[in-house]
Amino acid sequence: MSKEIKPECALCNVEVKLCRSKEGTGPQFCPTKTKEKELQRALKKYQNQETMRFAKAASLQEAECYVRRKEKPFVLRPTKTRVEEVIEFAQKMDFRKLGVAFCAGLFSEGNTFVRILEKHGFEVISVCCKVGGVPKEFLGLRDDEKVRVGTNETMCNPITQAEIMNEAGTDFNILVGLCVGHDALFLKSAKALTTVLVAKDRVLGHNPVAALYGAKGYFQRLMNP
């Protein structure tokens, strides 16, 4: 199979998929068929003891988000919110010190989340995105490029959020609503592994998938740019 064929799992429409069952099949672009070298390289990385422990805990947590798992035929019955999932995963990994990097626009939600984590016995470092109070001019932004044009505005500062977490030696970090791009910089700069509790969506109540659910309806503008 040609290695140049680009993987397009999102377009896969075979019923029994090769990646879900050995009896399944995959289309021509199927990376399960064409990307053996990458697969082997990845599987080697899992052999790192900490990585294996982390990956195993994540898969255990995944299963434990459902009930009545022994019943046949199995019917999906999820019971845990993502907040509970994060807490249980951190407990499984014996993480003690958690870093919460939150957006200033979600101050109240960040406060609630930190109080919940503390009630579950974690030590929590929380850092707001505006930390440092650096004006947006530092980024070379003009006045007319600010949210509120003509005012003094502080830039979001995800690299400093990450630096503070790194210095504190957090075991695990959790993002609460960082903007697109700011989240990426945090993920690149943080030493500890990081998960996302809230993906910011200013229009959809931080539920970005709603735009995809509605892409054939009220959000059809997305498909017709």
Ligand code: SF4
């Ligand atoms: S890995 Fe192969 S079978 Fe699985 S979704 Fe992708 S293309 Fe389909």
